[in-house]
Amino acid sequence: MAKPLHLTSPRFRDGDPIPIAFTAEGEDKAPPLNWGEVPPGTRSLALMVEDPDAPDPRHPQRTWCHWILYNLPPGTRGLPEGASPDTLPPGSHEGLNDWQRPGYGGPCPPIGRHRYFYRLYALDTVLADLGSPTRAQFLAAIRGHVLAEAELIGTYEKTHPHVSA
Known part of the structure; x- marks a missing residue:
């Protein structure tokens, strides 16, 4: 029996601070980030990082998207620290x-x-070139194509509340 898709990081465990x-x-x-084998029929992988607690976890008003990756080759088993366009798989x-x-x-x-959800999706298709999709466009594109999903949750609270992005 195949193992379920999983997502881990060597830098923090599920539920721990980032x-x-x-x-x-x-x-x-x-x-x-690391993951293992993908389900049979996986043609590509996608990753999204989002914060459902924005702006205040006591009164969340929206989900804030921190990163979207798509069309990662199905043989990919992780991403290096500091992944960037130069280090992403072709x-x-x-x-x-x-x-x-x-x-x-x-x-x-x-x-x-806040909680930060790192979500890995195994897809049954290679997505058309979406350009630089927004969260809504990305979610619409993967709808009906998700074979499996894995999740890693990290938390973070500012150490210096006056710092802003």
Whole structure:
């Protein structure tokens, strides 16, 4: 029996705080991520990082998108620390985060401890070139194509509340 799709990071465990290096208060670089075998029929992988607690975890009003990657080759088993267009697998594309730019934007919550969901999707298709899709465009494109999903949740609360992104 095949193992379910899973997502881990050597820098933080599921449910633990995200190290400051991977936040706007630190180096604002993407954490390293690892996953294992993908389900049979997987033609591509996609990754999205989002914060459902924006702006205040006690009164969330929206989900803030921090990173979108799509068309990662199905043989990919992870991403290096600080993944960028130069280090992404060939054929991979980035969408727009909610700062309206491609690439990883690290946690920078305005108030309280937020949760950050790193979601890996195994897809039964290679997506058409979507350009730089927004979160809504990305979710619409993968609808009906998700074979499996894995999730890693990290948390973060600013150590210096006056710092903003």
